[in-house]
Amino acid sequence: MTIICKGEELILSKERAIYWAAQKMLIISDLHIGKSAHFRKHGIQVPSGIGEHDLQRLAGLIDLYDPQTLLITGDMFHHKNNSEVNVFSEWRKEFSKLKVLLIKGNHDKLSPVEYVSLNIELIQKELICTPFRFIHEQPGSTDASYTISGHIHPGVTLYGKARQRLNFPCFYFGENYAVLPAFSAFTGLSRIQPQKNDRFYAITPSGVIAV
Amino acid sequence: MGIEKSKGYQQVIKWLKLSRKKPFRFQTDAWQYYAEGYCGLVNAPTGFGKTFSLFLAVVIEELNSRAEKTSTASKKKKTDTGLKLIWITPLRALAKDLARAMREVCAELELDWQVSVRNGDTTAAEKLKQKKQMPEVLIITPESMHLLLAQKDTSAHFHHLQCIVADEWHELMGSKRGVMAELAISRIRGIVKEKHPERLLRIWGISATIGNMEQALEVLVPYSEVLKIIIKADIEKKIKIKSILPDHIDMLPWAGHLGHKLAHKLLPIIHKSKTTLIFTNTRGQAELWYQNLLALDENLAGQIAIHHGSIDYELRNWIEDALHSGILKAVISTSSLDLGVDFKPVDTVVQIGSPKGVARFLQRAGRSGHSPHETSVIYFLPTHALELVEAAAIKEAAKTQQIESRDPIVMAFDTLIQYLVTLAVGDGFDDQKIYREVKETHAFSELLPSEWGWIMQFISTGGDSLSAYTEFSKVLKKEGLWKVESRQIAMRHRLHIGTIVSDPMLKVKYLGGGYIGMVEESFISKMKPGNSFTLAGRVLEFIMVKEMTALVRRSKLKRAITPSWMGGRISLSANLGNILRKKYNETLDKNHEDEELDIILPLFERQAKVSHVPKSDEFLIELIHTKDGYHFFAYPFEGRQVHEVMAALIAYRLSRKTPISFSIAMNDYGFELLSEYPIPLDEENIKALFSPENLGEDIVGSINSTEMAKRKFRDIACISGLVFQGFPGKYTANKHLQSSAALFFNVFTDYDKHNLLLRQAYDEAFYQQIEEPRLLAALQRIQVSKIILIKAESYTPLCFPIKVDSLRENMSTEELGQRIERMTAEADQKTRPVHMKSRKKNDHHL
Helix, strand or coil: CEEEECCEEEEEECCCEEEEHHHCEEEECCCCECHHHHHHHCCCCCCCHHHHHHHHHHHHHHHHHCCCEEEECCCCECCCCCHHHHHHHHHHHCCCCCEEEEECCCCCCCCHHHHHHCCEEEECCCEEECCEEECCCCCCCCCCCEEEECCCCEEEEEECCCCCEEEEEEEEECCCEEECCCCCCCCCCEECCCCCCCEEEEEECCEEEEC | CCHHHCHHHHHHHHHHHHCCCCCCHHHHHHHHHHHCCCEEEEECCCCCCHHHHHHHHHHHHHHHHHHHHHHCCCCCCHHHCCCCEEEECCCHHHHHHHHHHHHHHHHHCCCCCCEEEECCCCCHHHHHHHHHCCCCEEEECHHHHHHHHCCCCHHHHHCCCCEEEECCHHHHCCCHHHHHHHHHHHHHHHHHHHHCCCCCCEEEEEECCCCCHHHHHHHHCCCCCCCEEEEECCCCCCEEEEECCCCCCCCCCCCCCCHHHHHHHHHHHHHHCCEEEEECCCHHHHHHHHHHHHHHCHHHCCCEEEECCCECHHHHHHHHHHHHHCCCCEEEECHHHCCCCCCCCEEEEEEECCCCCHHHHHHHHCCCCCCCCCCEEEEEECCCCCHHHHHHHHHHHHHHCCCCCCCCCCCCHHHHHHHHHHHHHCCCECHHHHHHHHHHCCCCCCCCHHHHHHHHHHHHCCCCCCCCCCCCCCEEEECCEEEECCHHHHHHHHHCCCCCCCCCEEEEEECCCCEEEEEEHHHHCCCCCCCEEEECCEEEEEEEEECCEEEEEECCCCCCCCCCCCCCCCCCCHHHHHHHHHHHHHHHHCCCCCHHHHHHHHHHHHHHHHCCCCCCCEEEEEEEEECCEEEEEECCCCCHHHHHHHHHHHHHHHHHHCCCCCEEEECCCCEEEEECCCCCCCHHHHHHHCCCCCHHHHHHHHCCHHHHHHHHHHHHHHHCCCCCCCECCCECCCHHHCCCHHHHHHHHHHHCCCCHHHHHHHHHHHHHHCCHHHHHHHHHHHHCCEEEEEEECCCCCCCHHHHHHHHHCCCCHHHHHHHHHHHHHHHHHHCCCHHHCCCCCCCCCC
């Protein structure tokens, strides 16, 4: 699904990413590397293949679009260093030419040294890339620039006949700001209150559909 | 018989004589069988001393053994004290009263026994006391039994254990708490067998009458090598059922219509009785009725109270005490007072709305006239006209003792997982030994070695057979035993044992302090700041939710708009449905003695005129064309839950032949399919439509079984420890570990298809939600019934309640009221005599 936002053409992928061809930039959010390992460390039985599968999908996207930059709008790592971070470290080496930018999210708690060793450029607050401003968490107030953020893991509910309800992750493009879906499969969803002129794009198994 | 000659027995008889009492036959039978080493089940109605049938058995044995000891002149050692009797009870309301009664007995018999209660309400100080010195009698819930097993050195507690009693066993069986009881009993029995192989540990149950007593005994005592017996009290409890009848009924009934109009008839009943227990089916109704009664008679303020599980512990206690001492005149309650609590002052019970099942009704009736030989009086207040027929049906069912069975739960993997981790948190477990014990229980007798293997893997490696990155840590093998080493994991596990909730509860507190009660999270999530609701009879204004607590202030309003509460939509039982169909016959034929059916006769005559009153061997279908569209109504009388599935099934089968879509509605009597277009139905294809063939496949095609399984999975995820609810005031889950059951459901579906917990969710959906066996039986019955197909031009009395219920969800009370008026007016016009057929100017489009 391709959309135009603020004059820019953006490809919305059903693998929960945006490809901005003009900037050769692949944009994702809330990767939460290490989340399932963190749960498992605490005795909660999350299947171990999830983290790996997330990285496989990301590799697939990189192969497909061949971006120069991978921008992650926060929450790349879930907690502290654990085995999944090591897996990522190995994975990172396969894409050594790719520039990886991370906007610090509330979950990102590695030390500066660790980011450097993973060849990730850590951005403290925001990245301005006209006409967009990339941040992790959308502030309460809006301003002149159009912000693109993550953090909330947006989802949308579709209602069917016979009282059926299905929840899907989605891309949210409002009048003043947009929110990216969480890239990781092991995340929940929270719903945004729709306002006038909002556009929601649900990510279904068969593709991205405008709602 | 042997024991009458014993000292203990004599002592007890002498003591009973002091209060002019004589034991009942079933009690002395129980004492005798107990003394002979039997296990068993006592089946006696409430109020006839079923507690004493077993408690005194244990006491008599103790008195006898002491008598022996003094005669052989050996000193009573300190180490002889300790836990002798474990008394399992499902509800906390019961425990206090039981303890009180037992302590009185001990005092009067000069037996120096300690009786303590242990459940979620027990203080930490009390628990510490118990740990240092266990009382002789411990009254405990299944969850607290597991908590005991989660402590270290538990086997030390059972050195002197003689007996385990499962009280209200009919209530425990049929829920996962019953499975918890089975597992705890199996472990305790194992411990006793190991340390004291010569000991005869007796396991007994006390149960109200249910349809499957033999099975109930097998589930409680699944051990083939012990002697077992069912002791049935040969006492007929007299129950008098009186319906509160309306002065006049409307031809088109709908749920909720009558109830409040009849409220004023309830007042004289309350005033003439010393105390009255009023039962409703849902919490929301309890709150509504409380408001109604107060509105009708201000003098009742301070004399009536509401009592249901979600009211704060202290308030609940106060209400129970006040009722016991006669301060309160009436208490409105849902199920928390349902079970055998001895409130002597209660002389009247009122049931508002159909109790939907005979067993429940009889148990509630037992709350009045509690002492033996008093007749229990129960008033029935119908909330719509057709419920009067249910009243007549219940009367008959009570007379002929046609009581529902309670189906035991089997293969509850989530509960087993919780249990194993519990043991690991405690003293650790030997998997071979525990596997054998678990296989002996009824719940897991069919457990396959591969399933056990999966569960062991689940708790030890997190489900992976081989994974390079096993950071998973929960249960590890140390020195031959499986244990939990991490203190954090142990603490978290202990805090959440016994979580069998589908809807987390929030505490409700005034902004300035002071707890009021608890409320479902789903209820609060619909509230906006400023909205009002009622709880514990007070009208409150919602402010906000903070840390799993809903903050409120006193509302200035006198009445609140009470949004409907979740939970408690009980479905008509198969038993009752059966008798109901019979009563429908009797009404029109006038061969009955029920005054309820007399009052409702005009409604039946109307139904016969515009449609048909189905006989027991007939299956009625109405095709009605109104301005709303084309309606298809069918009346299987199988309860709303089965109808929900049947309606979807029929809709699916119809739409396979012609592309047609329906909206669906249902109640306990039947269901509706509504379409914009005519529905292709005639006498020929109806039997094929309701055929039991291909039922399994068609169910899967018609119902979103994934959605149902997801709903069941919420409980499963909690119980097995994947997901945590916040515990009000106690523990907020580590925010980095927060997730939801839905997330795990999706993740297992995508990454771990063979997960047993996923399978359990689907199994539970098919058995409990879809009730496949009952659905199949209904379809088979329809095949041999005579099909009556009626085409009508307007709503009939029988279909009206279904129609109204379907509109309820999308309309406010005023809108609904107006809509009902219009529908009634239209139907009335259409059934008027011929010469009035000309259309009136103000006929509106509905």
